[in-house]
Amino acid sequence: MAKTKADKAVVIEKLEKGMKDAASSVFVHFAALNVADETAMRRSLKEQGVNYTVAKKTLVRRALSALGHNSDDLALEGELAVAYGGGEDKTAAARLIHEAAQKFTDKLSIIGGIFDGKLVSEERMREIATIPPLDTLRAMFAQVINSPRQRFAVVLSKVAETKQS
Numbered sequence: 484m485a486k487t488k489a490d491k492a493v494v495i496e497k498l499e500k501g502m503k504d505a506a507s508s509v510f511v512h513f514a515a516l517n518v519a520d521e522t523a524m525r526r527s528l529k530e531q532g533v534n535y536t537v538a539k540k541t542l543v544r545r546a547l548s549a550l551g552h553n554s555d556d557l558a559l560e561g562e563l564a565v566a567y568g569g570g571e572d573k574t575a576a577a578r579l580i581h582e583a584a585q586k587f588t589d590k591l592s593i594i595g596g597i598f599d600g601k602l603v604s605e606e607r608m609r610e611i612a613t614i615p616p617l618d619t620l621r622a623m624f625a626q627v628i629n630s631p632r633q634r635f636a637v638v639l640s641k642v643a644e645t646k647q648s
Contacts, residue, residue: 491542494538494539494542495542495545495546495549497536498536498538498542498543498546498565499546499549499550501534501536501565501567501568502546502547502550502565502567502597503550505534505567505568505569505576505597506568506569506570506571506572506573506575506576507567507569507573507574507575507576507577507596507597507598507599507611508565508566508567508576508596508597509565509566509567509576509577509580509593509595509596509608509612510543510557510559510563510564510565510593510594510595510596510608511535511563511564511565511566511580511591511592511593511594512560512561512562512563512591512592512593512594513561513562513563513564513590513591513592514561514562514590515589515590516587516590516591520587520590524583524587527579527583528566528576528579528580528583531569531575531579532568532569532570532575533566533567533568533569533575533576533579534566534567534568535564535565535566536564536565536566536567537562537563537564538563538564538565539563540559540560540563543559543563543565544559547602550597552597552602553602554602556602556604557594557595557602557604558594558595558605559594559595560594563594566579566580571617572616572617573598573599574611574612574614574616574617575616576596577593577596577598577608577609577611577612578611578612578613578614578616580593580612581593581609581612581613593605593608593609593612595608596608596611598611
């Protein structure tokens with residue numbers, strides 16, 4: 484059933500608001516993804532605070548132009564969806580879609596996105612997708628900070644062992 488102009492305006496408004504308020508947005512090309520797999524993926528995205536919306540390319544382009552982005556730079560081809568959100572973690576949407584793309588090879592791929600208010604290419608969005616979650620980054624930072632102290636403690640214990648011998 485064809486959508487009316489009012490229906491299309493609602494979709495454009497939803498996409499525009501979602502992309503504007505989101506920490507980041509990812510444009511996803513999907514093909515031959517069955518309903519069960521897509522439903523499972525949507526649930527896992529929703530648990531992480533990421534919304535997933537399937538929309539026509541023309542509606543996505545209109546939402547992008549309303550936000551002041553030139554969508555001519557992106558290759559929006561085939562079936563298109565937009566994953567947006569993530570709350571505090573700006574990389575959540577890209578990372579979760581990247582994980583899903585690894586699970587559903589040849590069925591799902593990242594074709595671009597919006598990060599820090601700028602339209603970014605497929606390559607840049609894939610780089611962003613490989614950044615670990617915020618909690619992991621914090622743990623890695625704490626490890627780097629504690630590493631010299633740990634090494635110093637090991638050296639002191641070895642010195643103490645040799646003096647006792």
